[in-house]
Amino acid sequence: MRRKLVVANWKMHGDLAQNKVLFDAFRQRLDHLTSADIAVCVPYPYLFQAQQELQGSHIAWGAQNVAKHEVGAYTGEVSARMLKDFGASYVIVGHSERSTAYCESDENIAAKFVVARKSGITPVLCLGETLAERESGLCHQVIASQIDAVLKTVGAGVFAHAVVSYEPVWAIGTGLSATPGQAQQVHAFIRDRIAALDVHAAETVRILYGGSVNPLNASQLFVMPDIDGGLIGRCSLNANDFEEICRAAC
């Protein structure tokens, strides 16, 4: 039985004062929801604030990106080892808002996933198709090539106890969520693809759904057998909404 996980992605929102209000609200409302795992991924400058505000709490925290290299002359980059050193538990890799804007290849994203795992940080690997790809019947093919980039690099064992997030690009921030049935179908496809190589990895990898999850659709999504929680953008900036979503995972 996999524990549900809900990850907040604050994207490039917030400031010290606004974050403090949200951290306080999260501690008050979510700290006792211990039957699911909860994490907040913040912009780099606020990692220190997350570390301070969430100390001693059941809510974990992490970053939204990481360098694909372990160490070296890479100005402006932050390594997985640095995140680990700082106490971060999670890092989002391959979010489509980054891969689109900064032309990140599947191979780059796979390298980030591997380096995070090696450093003891749990990567949240985002996979997903665009609307044009879905409408052309290419959804499974696109998802397969995104997973295969990792499988080719290090094999399926790396997915054991890891986190993958299916995020259809057309559903992110648009208010258009995949139906529970559509999401379940892709989640099962992802799990089967990993299971073909490593059954233990497939059984223990948590596959989140991301894309306009809200308090109304969360429980219908989370009840599906292969949906192990959610990656939440917009609704994670509202303490009421995020609490409802976390409750749906409990």
Ligand code: PEP
């Ligand atoms: C996301 O950015 O990961 C996301 C799922 O955003 P939203 O919930 O706003 O669609």
